[in-house]
Amino acid sequence: MDMYAVFGNPISHSLSPHIHLQFAEQCGQNLHYRAILAPLDGFAESLADFFAQGGKGCNITVPFKQDAYRLCDELTERARRAAAVNTLIRKPDGKRLGDNTDGAGLLRDLTQNLALPLKGRRILLLGAGGAARGVLEPLLGENPGELVIANRSLDKARNLLDEFATLGPLRVCGFADLSREQPFELIINATSASLAGELPPLPDGLLQDQGACYDMLYSKTPTLFQQWAGIQGALVNADGLGMLVEQAAEAFFLWRGIRPDSRAVLKELRGR
Ligand code: NDP
Incomplete structure (x- = not known):
């Protein structure tokens, strides 16, 4: 066998x-x-x-x-x-x-299972570790309006910018800069913060009205990020089981x- x-x-x-x-x-x-x-x-x-x-x-x-x-x-x-x-x-x-296959898995869950269009959308990706790196190319391939990476260590995000900027409209920032950003239509959490019972410092108003949130982590009970997304009024509030x-x-x-x-x-x- x-x-x-x-x-x-x-x-x-x-x-x-x-x-x-x-x-x-x-x-x-x-x-x-x-x-x-x-x-x-x-x-x-x-x-x-x-x-x-x-x-x-x-x-x-x-x-x-x-x-x-x-x-x-x-x-x-x-x-x-x-x-x-x-x-x-x-x-x-x-x-x-x-x-x-992680990037293809996320893309299929977002676009097919959750029916979220990505073309022309402003997307915020939280995290710059292995999972974030793996999904950048497929996300940029969907022609988003803009993709912003926010990470705790700005250097790691800058490295990703150096490598992936030619593939689409990519920008990076630290969490402290997020309060100056226009609201996003989709926020994807690719940090492992929830695993440690933590949540990156996210300002209110970061998610557009009726926007969507996706936590790559999955758990039987809503993750801290999903709890935050619920408070922000996310219309779609998914975990990473589909991915x-x-x-x-x-x-x-x-x-x-x-x-x-x-x-x-x-x-x-x-x-x-
Ligand atoms: P890495 O260890 O490579 O990266 C972790 C990332 O999380 C880094 O950007 C790190 O920031 C950030 N981070 C960790 N703790 C905090 C915190 N307290 N506040 C803010 N940022 C924090 O992990 P992976 O990229 O491999 O995995 C990330 C998540 O994605 C995990 O939860 C994993 O389970 C999930 N995942 C899910 C998959 C699925 O199929 N659903 C597939 C792959 C991953 P810094 O750079 O500053 O350290």
Whole structure:
């Protein structure tokens, strides 16, 4: 049976095995998918073992996406731009191809599941870490009116500006400058602040009337950012569960050549 896995540390919370096994059942694919806890100092060895045992492909999550990027023989263009790999494919010649499906997953959730048009819109992206980097190219590809990155460490945001400014109307600022910004139609939280029970300092009036907010983090109860978005009157107030399912669907398609019904799996997860 074809073997797939997700690597992370921690990993017990991962929904990926459940999502991929649902996809496999839907599509009549006979495969095995498991979660692998790689030691923090032993990811390269765990990955090598997995492929030596015949693994066909894997997903990579926190904190190994940048390590995976360095351990691939070949990279897709979007993985190269993201400088991080969340999906590995073992090619017929045995080489490891690294891809990054996070950006495609976010885009599909925003534009298809949530029906949010991005063309011409003013978008604020909070954060300049790996997740923000991975979604910049697909977001700019939708021709927004303007995309502003706000980050706690301004240097990191400036680095992203240097790399991505040629792809579209991009600007960066610190959180303290946000009070001088015109309201945004869409605010995406790509910081990990909610994980630490924190919220970046966001001024009132930052979200346009009937605007949309998206937190890449997902949790059973609304995140701090979603609570803030509710107070600001967000018409759409989403968490990142849809992004998780859609990035998985994209990986499944890369491995098996079949696009699963991601919406059915998202619905099932929401109903749990
Ligand atoms: P990184 O560690 O690479 O980056 C973290 C970012 O959050 C940095 O910009 C950092 O700012 C900022 N940050 C952290 N704490 C605070 C705080 N207290 N106040 C303000 N800013 C803060 O993480 P990732 O980019 O990999 O992940 C970010 C989030 O996206 C995580 O919550 C992750 O779970 C989620 N994610 C969800 C996915 C999905 O499928 N739904 C996929 C990928 C990620 P600074 O640069 O100043 O340190």
